[in-house]
Amino acid sequence: MQMQMPQPVFHIDPYVYQTLQTVVGKKLVVDTPRGTVRGLLADVKPDHIVIKAVDSDSTFFIRIQQIIWIMPE
Known part of the structure; x- marks a missing residue:
């Protein structure tokens, strides 16, 4: 008998994911429980987005x- 390993479960919101894909390369303001992030939407994945700050070299990965x-900003 083989032991099964736990599998990660990701809850993807397809509407948010598809909408975010339409604004890649544009400036956004994103609010999270840890605060507000402003910058350029660099990439969108099913589980996270990548924001590059305009005024610094900071990159934010937000679930x-x-x-x-x-x-939009």
Whole structure:
């Protein structure tokens, strides 16, 4: 009998994912439980987004599940 290994489970919101893909390369304001992040949307994955800050060399990786709201800047 083989022992099965636990499998990670990701909850993907397809509407948010598809909408975010349409604004790659644009400036956004993203609110999370840890605060607000402003910058250029560099990439979108099913479970996270990548924001590059405009005023510094900072890069933020934000889980889509942690996004409260998104607004174009």
